[in-house]
Amino acid sequence: MTDSDVIVMGGGAAGLAAATTARRAGLGVVLVSDGDPGGDCTFTGCVPSKTLLHAAARGMPFGEALARVRHTVARVAATENDDVLRQQGINVVRGRARFVSARTVSVDDRRMTARQIVVATGARPAVPPIPGLGRVPLLTTETVFDLAEAPGSLAILGGGAVGCELAQAFARLGVEVTLIETQPRVLPALDPEASAALSEALTEDGIRLRTGTAARAARMDGRQVLLDLDDGETVRADRLLVATGRRPDTHDLALESVGVRTDERGFVLVDRYMATGVKGVSAAGDVTGLFPHTHGAYAMGRIAVTAGLRRTRRPAFDPSSIPMVVFTDPEVAVVGTAERDLSGTSARVAYLPMTEVDRAITSADPCGFVKLLACPRRLLGTVGGGRVLGATIVAERAGEMIHEPALAMRTGMFTGRLAQAVHAYPTWSLAIQQTAAQFVGGHGGRTARPAGQRARDR
Ligand SMILES: Cc1cc2nc3c(=O)[nH]c(=O)nc-3n(C[C@H](O)[C@H](O)[C@H](O)COP(=O)(O)OP(=O)(O)OC[C@H]3O[C@@H](n4cnc5c(N)ncnc54)[C@H](O)[C@@H]3O)c2cc1C
Numbered sequence: 450m451t452d453s454d455v456i457v458m459g460g461g462a463a464g465l466a467a468a469t470t471a472r473r474a475g476l477g478v479v480l481v482s483d484g485d486p487g488g489d490c491t492f493t494g495c496v497p498s499k500t501l502l503h504a505a506a507r508g509m510p511f512g513e514a515l516a517r518v519r520h521t522v523a524r525v526a527a528t529e530n531d532d533v534l535r536q537q538g539i540n541v542v543r544g545r546a547r548f549v550s551a552r553t554v555s556v557d558d559r560r561m562t563a564r565q566i567v568v569a570t571g572a573r574p575a576v577p578p579i580p581g582l583g584r585v586p587l588l589t590t591e592t593v594f595d596l597a598e599a600p601g602s603l604a605i606l607g608g609g610a611v612g613c614e615l616a617q618a619f620a621r622l623g624v625e626v627t628l629i630e631t632q633p634r635v636l637p638a639l640d641p642e643a644s645a646a647l648s649e650a651l652t653e654d655g656i657r658l659r660t661g662t663a664a665r666a667a668r669m670d671g672r673q674v675l676l677d678l679d680d681g682e683t684v685r686a687d688r689l690l691v692a693t694g695r696r697p698d699t700h701d702l703a704l705e706s707v708g709v710r711t712d713e714r715g716f717v718l719v720d721r722y723m724a725t726g727v728k729g730v731s732a733a734g735d736v737t738g739l740f741p742h743t744h745g746a747y748a749m750g751r752i753a754v755t756a757g758l759r760r761t762r763r764p765a766f767d768p769s770s771i772p773m774v775v776f777t778d779p780e781v782a783v784v785g786t787a788e789r790d791l792s793g794t795s796a797r798v799a800y801l802p803m804t805e806v807d808r809a810i811t812s813a814d815p816c817g818f819v820k821l822l823a824c825p826r827r828l829l830g831t832v833g834g835g836r837v838l839g840a841t842i843v844a845e846r847a848g849e850m851i852h853e854p855a856l857a858m859r860t861g862m863f864t865g866r867l868a869q870a871v872h873a874y875p876t877w878s879l880a881i882q883q884t885a886a887q888f889v890g891g892h893g894g895r896t897a898r899p900a901g902q903r904a905r906d907r
Protein backbone atom coordinates (compact mmCIF):
# COMPACT_ATOMS: atom_id res chain seq x y z
CA MET A 450 0.00 0.00 0.00
CA THR A 451 1.44 3.40 -1.07
CA ASP A 452 0.42 6.42 0.95
CA SER A 453 0.59 9.98 -0.41
CA ASP A 454 -1.09 13.35 -0.12
CA VAL A 455 -2.65 13.42 -3.58
CA ILE A 456 -3.48 10.78 -6.16
CA VAL A 457 -4.25 12.10 -9.64
CA MET A 458 -6.14 9.75 -11.97
CA GLY A 459 -5.16 10.58 -15.57
CA GLY A 460 -2.08 12.19 -17.09
CA GLY A 461 -3.63 14.68 -19.55
CA ALA A 462 -3.59 18.47 -19.24
CA ALA A 463 -5.82 18.47 -16.15
CA GLY A 464 -3.92 15.67 -14.42
CA LEU A 465 -0.52 17.19 -15.17
CA ALA A 466 -1.66 20.58 -13.85
CA ALA A 467 -3.03 18.98 -10.67
CA ALA A 468 0.13 16.90 -10.11
CA THR A 469 2.61 19.74 -10.70
CA THR A 470 0.56 22.16 -8.58
CA ALA A 471 0.46 19.68 -5.72
CA ARG A 472 4.20 19.05 -6.01
CA ARG A 473 4.95 22.78 -5.98
CA ALA A 474 2.93 23.00 -2.77
CA GLY A 475 5.28 20.39 -1.30
CA LEU A 476 2.76 17.55 -1.36
CA GLY A 477 3.52 13.91 -2.10
CA VAL A 478 1.88 13.05 -5.44
CA VAL A 479 1.09 9.86 -7.32
CA LEU A 480 0.02 10.35 -10.94
CA VAL A 481 -1.72 7.32 -12.40
CA SER A 482 -1.71 7.32 -16.17
CA ASP A 483 -2.86 4.55 -18.48
CA GLY A 484 -0.83 5.99 -21.34
CA ASP A 485 2.04 8.37 -21.93
CA PRO A 486 1.54 11.61 -19.97
CA GLY A 487 0.17 14.39 -22.17
CA GLY A 488 -3.22 12.86 -22.93
CA ASP A 489 -5.53 13.94 -25.69
CA CYS A 490 -3.95 17.36 -26.28
CA THR A 491 -0.45 16.06 -26.96
CA PHE A 492 -1.19 12.82 -28.81
CA THR A 493 -4.60 13.03 -30.50
CA GLY A 494 -5.79 16.63 -30.10
CA CYS A 495 -4.26 20.11 -30.15
CA VAL A 496 -0.67 19.23 -31.06
CA PRO A 497 -1.24 16.90 -34.04
CA SER A 498 -4.19 18.92 -35.38
CA LYS A 499 -2.38 22.28 -35.24
CA THR A 500 0.73 20.73 -36.80
CA LEU A 501 -1.34 19.21 -39.60
CA LEU A 502 -3.09 22.54 -40.26
CA HIS A 503 0.25 24.33 -40.37
CA ALA A 504 1.80 21.76 -42.72
CA ALA A 505 -1.27 21.78 -44.98
CA ALA A 506 -1.29 25.59 -45.19
CA ARG A 507 2.30 25.45 -46.42
CA GLY A 508 1.43 22.98 -49.16
CA MET A 509 3.39 20.03 -47.73
CA PRO A 510 2.73 16.64 -49.33
CA PHE A 511 0.58 14.32 -47.19
CA GLY A 512 3.38 11.91 -46.17
CA GLU A 513 5.67 14.76 -45.13
CA ALA A 514 2.84 16.47 -43.20
CA LEU A 515 2.09 13.28 -41.24
CA ALA A 516 5.81 12.78 -40.54
CA ARG A 517 5.89 16.37 -39.23
CA VAL A 518 2.92 15.52 -36.98
CA ARG A 519 4.74 12.49 -35.50
CA HIS A 520 7.90 14.51 -34.96
CA THR A 521 6.06 17.40 -33.26
CA VAL A 522 4.05 15.10 -31.01
CA ALA A 523 7.26 13.35 -29.91
CA ARG A 524 8.91 16.73 -29.22
CA VAL A 525 6.06 17.97 -27.04
CA ALA A 526 5.64 14.59 -25.32
CA ALA A 527 9.33 14.66 -24.34
CA THR A 528 8.68 17.78 -22.22
CA GLU A 529 6.19 15.96 -19.99
CA ASN A 530 7.23 12.29 -19.99
CA ASP A 531 7.67 10.00 -16.96
CA ASP A 532 11.33 11.01 -16.50
CA VAL A 533 10.54 14.73 -16.52
CA LEU A 534 7.74 14.21 -14.01
CA ARG A 535 9.85 11.99 -11.75
CA GLN A 536 12.56 14.65 -11.73
CA GLN A 537 9.90 17.01 -10.34
CA GLY A 538 9.23 14.48 -7.60
CA ILE A 539 5.99 13.13 -9.04
CA ASN A 540 5.56 9.40 -8.60
CA VAL A 541 4.23 8.15 -11.96
CA VAL A 542 2.35 4.85 -11.90
CA ARG A 543 1.34 3.30 -15.21
CA GLY A 544 -2.05 1.57 -15.35
CA ARG A 545 -5.76 2.14 -15.10
CA ALA A 546 -6.94 3.59 -11.79
CA ARG A 547 -10.19 2.66 -10.09
CA PHE A 548 -11.78 3.74 -6.82
CA VAL A 549 -11.80 1.24 -3.97
CA SER A 550 -12.96 3.86 -1.46
CA ALA A 551 -12.96 7.66 -1.31
CA ARG A 552 -9.36 7.44 -0.05
CA THR A 553 -8.11 4.35 -1.87
CA VAL A 554 -7.37 3.70 -5.52
CA SER A 555 -6.39 0.43 -7.16
CA VAL A 556 -4.16 0.07 -10.19
CA ASP A 557 -4.10 -3.57 -11.28
CA ASP A 558 -3.31 -5.41 -8.02
CA ARG A 559 -1.71 -2.40 -6.35
CA ARG A 560 -3.55 -0.24 -3.80
CA MET A 561 -2.76 3.36 -2.92
CA THR A 562 -4.25 5.79 -0.44
CA ALA A 563 -4.25 9.59 -0.26
CA ARG A 564 -5.99 12.47 1.48
CA GLN A 565 -7.08 13.88 -1.85
CA ILE A 566 -7.95 12.20 -5.14
CA VAL A 567 -8.33 14.17 -8.38
CA VAL A 568 -10.32 12.53 -11.19
CA ALA A 569 -8.84 13.79 -14.47
CA THR A 570 -9.57 10.91 -16.83
CA GLY A 571 -10.72 13.04 -19.78
CA ALA A 572 -13.05 12.09 -22.60
CA ARG A 573 -13.05 9.87 -25.70
CA PRO A 574 -14.65 10.33 -29.12
CA ALA A 575 -18.39 9.62 -29.11
CA VAL A 576 -19.78 7.67 -32.07
CA PRO A 577 -23.45 8.37 -32.87
CA PRO A 578 -25.92 5.48 -33.14
CA ILE A 579 -26.30 5.54 -36.93
CA PRO A 580 -27.51 2.20 -38.38
CA GLY A 581 -24.63 0.39 -40.09
CA LEU A 582 -21.90 2.64 -38.65
CA GLY A 583 -20.62 -0.22 -36.48
CA ARG A 584 -19.74 -2.20 -39.61
CA VAL A 585 -17.85 0.66 -41.27
CA PRO A 586 -14.09 1.06 -40.60
CA LEU A 587 -14.33 4.61 -39.31
CA LEU A 588 -11.64 7.04 -38.20
CA THR A 589 -11.78 9.17 -35.06
CA THR A 590 -9.28 11.69 -33.69
CA GLU A 591 -7.62 8.72 -31.98
CA THR A 592 -6.71 7.12 -35.33
CA VAL A 593 -6.83 9.81 -38.03
CA PHE A 594 -3.27 11.05 -37.38
CA ASP A 595 -1.95 7.50 -37.95
CA LEU A 596 -3.10 7.37 -41.59
CA ALA A 597 -0.24 5.99 -43.71
CA GLU A 598 -1.45 7.53 -46.94
CA ALA A 599 -3.92 10.18 -48.08
CA PRO A 600 -7.42 8.94 -48.86
CA GLY A 601 -8.72 10.23 -52.19
CA SER A 602 -11.87 11.41 -50.45
CA LEU A 603 -12.95 11.88 -46.84
CA ALA A 604 -16.43 12.26 -45.38
CA ILE A 605 -16.52 13.96 -41.97
CA LEU A 606 -19.48 13.66 -39.63
CA GLY A 607 -19.66 16.73 -37.37
CA GLY A 608 -18.99 20.41 -38.11
CA GLY A 609 -17.69 21.40 -34.68
CA ALA A 610 -14.09 22.45 -33.96
CA VAL A 611 -12.61 19.05 -34.88
CA GLY A 612 -14.68 18.68 -38.06
CA CYS A 613 -13.87 22.18 -39.34
CA GLU A 614 -10.15 22.11 -38.48
CA LEU A 615 -9.55 18.67 -39.97
CA ALA A 616 -11.77 19.32 -43.01
CA GLN A 617 -9.59 22.29 -43.90
CA ALA A 618 -6.33 20.47 -43.19
CA PHE A 619 -7.28 17.46 -45.34
CA ALA A 620 -8.72 19.61 -48.15
CA ARG A 621 -5.46 21.57 -48.31
CA LEU A 622 -3.54 18.28 -48.40
CA GLY A 623 -5.39 17.43 -51.60
CA VAL A 624 -8.20 15.26 -50.20
CA GLU A 625 -11.77 15.70 -51.49
CA VAL A 626 -13.72 16.49 -48.31
CA THR A 627 -17.45 16.41 -47.58
CA LEU A 628 -18.45 17.79 -44.16
CA ILE A 629 -21.83 16.72 -42.79
CA GLU A 630 -23.36 18.65 -39.86
CA THR A 631 -26.85 17.98 -38.49
CA GLN A 632 -27.33 21.58 -37.36
CA PRO A 633 -28.08 24.26 -39.99
CA ARG A 634 -24.53 25.66 -39.81
CA VAL A 635 -20.96 24.69 -38.92
CA LEU A 636 -19.77 25.69 -35.41
CA PRO A 637 -23.45 25.84 -34.37
CA ALA A 638 -22.60 26.84 -30.81
CA LEU A 639 -20.95 30.08 -31.95
CA ASP A 640 -22.11 33.39 -33.45
CA PRO A 641 -23.99 32.76 -36.76
CA GLU A 642 -21.82 35.39 -38.50
CA ALA A 643 -18.72 33.43 -37.51
CA SER A 644 -20.28 30.27 -38.96
CA ALA A 645 -21.11 32.10 -42.18
CA ALA A 646 -17.59 33.52 -42.56
CA LEU A 647 -15.99 30.14 -41.88
CA SER A 648 -18.41 28.34 -44.24
CA GLU A 649 -17.34 30.69 -47.00
CA ALA A 650 -13.66 29.99 -46.31
CA LEU A 651 -14.18 26.21 -46.14
CA THR A 652 -16.14 26.28 -49.39
CA GLU A 653 -13.31 28.23 -51.04
CA ASP A 654 -10.99 25.42 -49.96
CA GLY A 655 -13.18 23.07 -52.01
CA ILE A 656 -14.95 21.44 -49.04
CA ARG A 657 -18.51 20.30 -49.76
CA LEU A 658 -20.63 21.48 -46.82
CA ARG A 659 -23.79 19.49 -46.13
CA THR A 660 -25.40 21.25 -43.15
CA GLY A 661 -28.87 20.76 -41.70
CA THR A 662 -28.93 17.10 -42.66
CA ALA A 663 -28.10 13.87 -40.86
CA ALA A 664 -26.77 10.50 -41.96
CA ARG A 665 -29.53 7.95 -41.41
CA ALA A 666 -27.50 4.89 -42.51
CA ALA A 667 -23.92 3.91 -43.27
CA ARG A 668 -22.71 1.01 -45.41
CA MET A 669 -19.77 -0.17 -47.48
CA ASP A 670 -19.67 -0.45 -51.26
CA GLY A 671 -16.47 -2.30 -52.03
CA ARG A 672 -13.76 -0.29 -50.28
CA GLN A 673 -15.83 2.90 -50.09
CA VAL A 674 -18.14 4.19 -47.36
CA LEU A 675 -21.64 5.27 -48.31
CA LEU A 676 -23.67 7.58 -46.08
CA ASP A 677 -27.37 7.92 -46.80
CA LEU A 678 -28.46 11.39 -45.76
CA ASP A 679 -31.91 12.49 -44.58
CA ASP A 680 -32.43 14.61 -47.68
CA GLY A 681 -32.04 11.61 -50.05
CA GLU A 682 -28.42 12.26 -51.08
CA THR A 683 -25.82 9.52 -50.68
CA VAL A 684 -22.27 10.66 -49.84
CA ARG A 685 -19.52 8.33 -51.05
CA ALA A 686 -15.98 8.52 -49.68
CA ASP A 687 -12.81 6.45 -49.29
CA ARG A 688 -12.70 7.10 -45.55
CA LEU A 689 -15.06 8.38 -42.86
CA LEU A 690 -14.02 10.54 -39.89
CA VAL A 691 -16.46 10.77 -37.01
CA ALA A 692 -16.12 14.11 -35.14
CA THR A 693 -19.46 14.36 -33.38
CA GLY A 694 -18.30 15.24 -29.88
CA ARG A 695 -16.92 13.34 -26.92
CA ARG A 696 -18.07 11.25 -23.97
CA PRO A 697 -16.39 11.22 -20.54
CA ASP A 698 -13.98 8.40 -19.70
CA THR A 699 -15.64 7.35 -16.45
CA HIS A 700 -17.25 3.97 -17.11
CA ASP A 701 -14.78 1.81 -15.14
CA LEU A 702 -13.78 4.18 -12.32
CA ALA A 703 -16.40 2.85 -9.85
CA LEU A 704 -17.44 6.46 -9.16
CA GLU A 705 -20.88 5.44 -7.93
CA SER A 706 -19.37 3.11 -5.32
CA VAL A 707 -17.83 6.13 -3.53
CA GLY A 708 -20.79 8.44 -4.09
CA VAL A 709 -19.36 10.67 -6.86
CA ARG A 710 -22.29 11.90 -8.91
CA THR A 711 -22.36 12.18 -12.70
CA ASP A 712 -24.85 13.79 -15.08
CA GLU A 713 -26.96 11.81 -17.55
CA ARG A 714 -24.04 11.71 -20.03
CA GLY A 715 -21.54 10.54 -17.41
CA PHE A 716 -19.69 13.85 -16.84
CA VAL A 717 -18.59 14.23 -13.21
CA LEU A 718 -20.60 16.87 -11.35
CA VAL A 719 -18.44 19.44 -9.54
CA ASP A 720 -18.87 22.81 -7.89
CA ARG A 721 -16.78 25.84 -8.86
CA TYR A 722 -13.94 24.63 -6.63
CA MET A 723 -13.89 21.39 -8.65
CA ALA A 724 -15.16 19.49 -5.58
CA THR A 725 -17.43 16.51 -6.25
CA GLY A 726 -19.30 16.64 -2.94
CA VAL A 727 -17.43 13.57 -1.66
CA LYS A 728 -14.86 14.76 0.88
CA GLY A 729 -11.36 14.68 -0.60
CA VAL A 730 -12.48 13.84 -4.15
CA SER A 731 -12.33 16.50 -6.86
CA ALA A 732 -12.43 16.35 -10.66
CA ALA A 733 -10.91 18.46 -13.44
CA GLY A 734 -10.75 18.73 -17.22
CA ASP A 735 -12.85 17.15 -19.94
CA VAL A 736 -14.26 14.57 -17.50
CA THR A 737 -16.37 17.40 -16.01
CA GLY A 738 -17.72 18.56 -19.41
CA LEU A 739 -17.29 22.17 -18.19
CA PHE A 740 -14.91 23.81 -20.66
CA PRO A 741 -13.43 21.18 -22.96
CA HIS A 742 -10.19 22.89 -23.96
CA THR A 743 -6.63 22.34 -22.79
CA HIS A 744 -6.25 25.69 -21.04
CA GLY A 745 -9.57 25.06 -19.25
CA ALA A 746 -8.30 21.63 -18.18
CA TYR A 747 -5.08 23.19 -16.85
CA ALA A 748 -6.99 25.84 -14.91
CA MET A 749 -9.34 23.24 -13.43
CA GLY A 750 -6.45 20.92 -12.52
CA ARG A 751 -4.69 23.71 -10.61
CA ILE A 752 -7.89 24.74 -8.83
CA ALA A 753 -8.76 21.15 -7.89
CA VAL A 754 -5.59 21.07 -5.80
CA THR A 755 -5.30 24.66 -4.50
CA ALA A 756 -8.97 24.94 -3.52
CA GLY A 757 -8.45 21.80 -1.42
CA LEU A 758 -5.48 23.38 0.37
CA ARG A 759 -7.05 26.69 1.39
CA ARG A 760 -9.91 27.46 3.71
CA THR A 761 -10.28 31.08 2.69
CA ARG A 762 -9.82 32.86 -0.64
CA ARG A 763 -10.17 29.56 -2.43
CA PRO A 764 -9.66 29.93 -6.19
CA ALA A 765 -12.78 29.06 -8.19
CA PHE A 766 -13.17 28.03 -11.82
CA ASP A 767 -14.87 30.78 -13.82
CA PRO A 768 -14.99 30.16 -17.58
CA SER A 769 -16.81 33.43 -18.29
CA SER A 770 -13.69 35.27 -19.49
CA ILE A 771 -11.69 32.31 -20.83
CA PRO A 772 -11.32 32.46 -24.61
CA MET A 773 -11.44 29.56 -27.07
CA VAL A 774 -10.06 29.41 -30.59
CA VAL A 775 -10.84 27.30 -33.64
CA PHE A 776 -7.57 27.18 -35.59
CA THR A 777 -8.95 27.23 -39.10
CA ASP A 778 -7.92 29.86 -41.68
CA PRO A 779 -9.39 32.32 -40.82
CA GLU A 780 -9.27 31.56 -37.09
CA VAL A 781 -12.46 31.88 -35.08
CA ALA A 782 -12.00 33.15 -31.53
CA VAL A 783 -14.63 33.68 -28.88
CA VAL A 784 -14.82 34.89 -25.30
CA GLY A 785 -17.72 35.58 -22.97
CA THR A 786 -21.35 36.09 -23.83
CA ALA A 787 -22.73 35.71 -27.36
CA GLU A 788 -24.93 38.36 -28.99
CA ARG A 789 -27.93 36.01 -29.20
CA ASP A 790 -27.99 35.84 -25.39
CA LEU A 791 -28.13 39.64 -25.09
CA SER A 792 -31.11 40.51 -27.31
CA GLY A 793 -33.53 42.83 -25.55
CA THR A 794 -30.98 43.85 -22.91
CA SER A 795 -29.15 47.17 -22.62
CA ALA A 796 -26.04 45.61 -24.16
CA ARG A 797 -24.55 47.16 -27.30
CA VAL A 798 -22.58 45.64 -30.14
CA ALA A 799 -19.69 47.12 -32.09
CA TYR A 800 -18.88 45.43 -35.39
CA LEU A 801 -15.95 45.95 -37.75
CA PRO A 802 -15.48 43.95 -40.94
CA MET A 803 -11.89 43.04 -41.78
CA THR A 804 -12.35 44.74 -45.16
CA GLU A 805 -11.95 48.00 -43.17
CA VAL A 806 -8.81 46.91 -41.27
CA ASP A 807 -5.59 47.91 -43.00
CA ARG A 808 -3.57 44.88 -41.88
CA ALA A 809 -6.27 42.59 -43.27
CA ILE A 810 -6.37 44.61 -46.49
CA THR A 811 -2.62 44.12 -46.90
CA SER A 812 -3.15 40.35 -46.70
CA ALA A 813 -4.50 38.58 -49.76
CA ASP A 814 -8.03 38.04 -48.47
CA PRO A 815 -9.46 40.44 -45.84
CA CYS A 816 -12.26 38.17 -44.61
CA GLY A 817 -13.83 38.09 -41.17
CA PHE A 818 -14.79 40.66 -38.55
CA VAL A 819 -14.45 41.80 -34.94
CA LYS A 820 -17.56 41.94 -32.82
CA LEU A 821 -17.37 43.37 -29.30
CA LEU A 822 -20.26 43.32 -26.84
CA ALA A 823 -20.49 45.76 -23.93
CA CYS A 824 -23.08 46.72 -21.35
CA PRO A 825 -23.58 49.74 -19.08
CA ARG A 826 -21.78 49.68 -15.73
CA ARG A 827 -23.66 49.87 -12.46
CA LEU A 828 -24.22 53.54 -11.46
CA LEU A 829 -21.96 54.78 -14.28
CA GLY A 830 -24.06 53.59 -17.24
CA THR A 831 -22.30 53.83 -20.59
CA VAL A 832 -19.63 56.24 -19.30
CA GLY A 833 -16.26 55.07 -20.61
CA GLY A 834 -18.02 52.72 -23.03
CA GLY A 835 -19.38 50.41 -20.32
CA ARG A 836 -17.73 47.04 -19.70
CA VAL A 837 -16.90 44.27 -22.12
CA LEU A 838 -19.23 41.26 -22.02
CA GLY A 839 -17.86 39.21 -24.87
CA ALA A 840 -16.19 39.12 -28.24
CA THR A 841 -16.23 37.08 -31.43
CA ILE A 842 -13.38 37.52 -33.88
CA VAL A 843 -12.92 35.89 -37.27
CA ALA A 844 -9.54 36.80 -38.74
CA GLU A 845 -6.21 35.33 -39.74
CA ARG A 846 -4.84 36.03 -36.22
CA ALA A 847 -8.10 35.97 -34.25
CA GLY A 848 -6.54 33.56 -31.74
CA GLU A 849 -4.01 36.19 -30.73
CA MET A 850 -6.42 39.15 -30.88
CA ILE A 851 -9.01 37.61 -28.54
CA HIS A 852 -6.80 37.99 -25.48
CA GLU A 853 -7.21 41.75 -25.36
CA PRO A 854 -10.99 41.66 -24.85
CA ALA A 855 -10.51 38.63 -22.57
CA LEU A 856 -8.15 40.66 -20.37
CA ALA A 857 -10.56 43.62 -20.43
CA MET A 858 -13.28 41.30 -19.13
CA ARG A 859 -11.08 39.68 -16.52
CA THR A 860 -9.97 43.06 -15.12
CA GLY A 861 -13.32 44.83 -15.43
CA MET A 862 -11.75 47.46 -17.68
CA PHE A 863 -13.75 50.34 -19.20
CA THR A 864 -14.33 49.43 -22.85
CA GLY A 865 -13.07 52.90 -23.78
CA ARG A 866 -9.60 51.98 -22.47
CA LEU A 867 -9.25 49.59 -25.42
CA ALA A 868 -10.00 52.54 -27.70
CA GLN A 869 -7.67 54.94 -25.85
CA ALA A 870 -4.63 52.66 -25.85
CA VAL A 871 -2.60 53.47 -28.93
CA HIS A 872 -2.11 50.25 -30.90
CA ALA A 873 0.74 49.75 -33.38
CA TYR A 874 -0.03 50.28 -37.06
CA PRO A 875 -0.77 48.13 -38.99
CA THR A 876 -1.39 45.25 -36.56
CA TRP A 877 -4.34 42.87 -36.44
CA SER A 878 -4.95 44.09 -32.87
CA LEU A 879 -5.54 47.63 -34.12
CA ALA A 880 -8.96 46.25 -35.16
CA ILE A 881 -9.76 45.86 -31.45
CA GLN A 882 -9.00 49.54 -30.81
CA GLN A 883 -11.10 50.58 -33.82
CA THR A 884 -14.02 48.37 -32.79
CA ALA A 885 -13.91 49.55 -29.17
CA ALA A 886 -13.93 53.17 -30.38
CA GLN A 887 -17.52 52.59 -31.56
CA PHE A 888 -18.64 52.54 -27.89
CA VAL A 889 -17.12 55.95 -27.18
CA GLY A 890 -17.91 58.13 -30.17
CA GLY A 891 -17.32 56.07 -33.25
CA HIS A 892 -14.83 54.89 -35.80
CA GLY A 893 -14.97 55.32 -39.57
CA GLY A 894 -18.64 56.28 -39.42
CA ARG A 895 -19.52 53.21 -37.34
CA THR A 896 -21.07 53.37 -33.87
CA ALA A 897 -22.24 50.63 -31.51
CA ARG A 898 -25.83 49.39 -32.00
CA PRO A 899 -28.23 47.67 -29.56
CA ALA A 900 -27.61 43.91 -29.23
CA GLY A 901 -29.87 41.74 -31.36
CA GLN A 902 -30.62 44.55 -33.83
CA ARG A 903 -29.25 43.84 -37.30
CA ALA A 904 -26.76 46.37 -38.59
CA ARG A 905 -27.73 48.12 -41.82
CA ASP A 906 -24.21 48.17 -43.16
CA ARG A 907 -22.10 45.06 -42.93
C1 LIG B 1 -8.60 16.92 -32.52
C2 LIG B 1 -8.65 17.76 -31.29
C3 LIG B 1 -8.08 19.02 -31.30
C4 LIG B 1 -8.10 19.80 -30.16
N1 LIG B 1 -7.55 21.04 -30.22
C5 LIG B 1 -7.56 21.83 -29.14
C6 LIG B 1 -6.96 23.10 -29.18
O1 LIG B 1 -6.42 23.52 -30.20
N2 LIG B 1 -6.97 23.87 -28.06
C7 LIG B 1 -7.56 23.43 -26.91
O2 LIG B 1 -7.55 24.17 -25.92
N3 LIG B 1 -8.14 22.20 -26.84
C8 LIG B 1 -8.15 21.39 -27.91
N4 LIG B 1 -8.70 20.16 -27.85
C9 LIG B 1 -9.29 19.71 -26.57
C10 LIG B 1 -8.19 19.23 -25.60
O3 LIG B 1 -7.41 18.23 -26.24
C11 LIG B 1 -8.83 18.67 -24.33
O4 LIG B 1 -9.73 19.61 -23.80
C12 LIG B 1 -7.78 18.37 -23.26
O5 LIG B 1 -6.78 17.53 -23.77
C13 LIG B 1 -8.46 17.71 -22.06
O6 LIG B 1 -7.49 17.35 -21.11
P1 LIG B 1 -7.88 16.35 -19.92
O7 LIG B 1 -6.66 16.23 -19.07
O8 LIG B 1 -9.12 16.76 -19.29
O9 LIG B 1 -8.18 14.94 -20.61
P2 LIG B 1 -7.25 13.98 -21.47
O10 LIG B 1 -6.23 14.72 -22.22
O11 LIG B 1 -8.18 13.10 -22.22
O12 LIG B 1 -6.44 13.14 -20.39
C14 LIG B 1 -6.99 12.12 -19.64
C15 LIG B 1 -5.95 11.04 -19.50
O13 LIG B 1 -6.38 10.10 -18.52
C16 LIG B 1 -6.18 8.78 -19.01
N5 LIG B 1 -7.11 7.91 -18.27
C17 LIG B 1 -8.43 7.72 -18.51
N6 LIG B 1 -8.94 6.89 -17.59
C18 LIG B 1 -7.91 6.56 -16.77
C19 LIG B 1 -7.81 5.72 -15.63
N7 LIG B 1 -8.87 5.07 -15.14
N8 LIG B 1 -6.60 5.61 -15.03
C20 LIG B 1 -5.51 6.27 -15.52
N9 LIG B 1 -5.55 7.06 -16.59
C21 LIG B 1 -6.74 7.20 -17.20
C22 LIG B 1 -6.45 8.91 -20.49
O14 LIG B 1 -5.91 7.84 -21.21
C23 LIG B 1 -5.75 10.24 -20.80
O15 LIG B 1 -4.39 10.04 -21.03
C24 LIG B 1 -8.70 19.32 -28.97
C25 LIG B 1 -9.28 18.04 -28.95
C26 LIG B 1 -9.24 17.27 -30.08
C27 LIG B 1 -9.85 15.89 -30.04
Ligand SMILES: NC(=O)c1ccc[n+]([C@@H]2O[C@H](COP(=O)([O-])OP(=O)(O)OC[C@H]3O[C@@H](n4cnc5c(N)ncnc54)[C@H](O)[C@@H]3O)[C@@H](O)[C@H]2O)c1
Pocket residue numbers: 577606607608609610611612614629630631632636637663664692693694695741742773774775776
Ligand atom coordinates in the same frame (compact mmCIF):
# COMPACT_ATOMS: atom_id res chain seq x y z
N1 LIG C 1 -9.46 24.54 -31.04
C1 LIG C 1 -10.01 23.94 -30.00
O1 LIG C 1 -10.05 24.43 -28.89
C2 LIG C 1 -10.57 22.58 -30.23
C3 LIG C 1 -10.33 21.94 -31.43
C4 LIG C 1 -10.87 20.69 -31.62
C5 LIG C 1 -11.60 20.11 -30.60
N2 LIG C 1 -11.79 20.75 -29.44
C6 LIG C 1 -12.63 20.14 -28.40
O2 LIG C 1 -12.69 18.74 -28.60
C7 LIG C 1 -14.01 18.28 -28.36
C8 LIG C 1 -14.52 17.48 -29.52
O3 LIG C 1 -14.73 18.31 -30.67
P1 LIG C 1 -15.87 17.95 -31.71
O4 LIG C 1 -15.78 18.91 -32.81
O5 LIG C 1 -15.84 16.49 -31.99
O6 LIG C 1 -17.17 18.15 -30.83
P2 LIG C 1 -18.25 19.33 -30.80
O7 LIG C 1 -19.23 18.91 -29.79
O8 LIG C 1 -17.57 20.63 -30.66
O9 LIG C 1 -18.91 19.30 -32.23
C9 LIG C 1 -19.60 18.16 -32.70
C10 LIG C 1 -20.49 18.57 -33.85
O10 LIG C 1 -21.06 17.39 -34.41
C11 LIG C 1 -22.43 17.64 -34.69
N3 LIG C 1 -23.09 16.33 -34.71
C12 LIG C 1 -23.50 15.60 -33.67
N4 LIG C 1 -24.01 14.43 -34.09
C13 LIG C 1 -23.89 14.44 -35.45
C14 LIG C 1 -24.22 13.50 -36.47
N5 LIG C 1 -24.76 12.32 -36.18
N6 LIG C 1 -23.97 13.83 -37.75
C15 LIG C 1 -23.40 15.03 -38.07
N7 LIG C 1 -23.07 15.96 -37.14
C16 LIG C 1 -23.31 15.65 -35.85
C17 LIG C 1 -22.88 18.58 -33.58
O11 LIG C 1 -24.01 19.32 -33.97
C18 LIG C 1 -21.64 19.47 -33.42
O12 LIG C 1 -21.68 20.59 -34.25
C19 LIG C 1 -14.86 19.50 -28.09
O13 LIG C 1 -15.04 19.56 -26.73
C20 LIG C 1 -14.04 20.65 -28.57
O14 LIG C 1 -14.23 21.81 -27.79
C21 LIG C 1 -11.31 21.98 -29.24
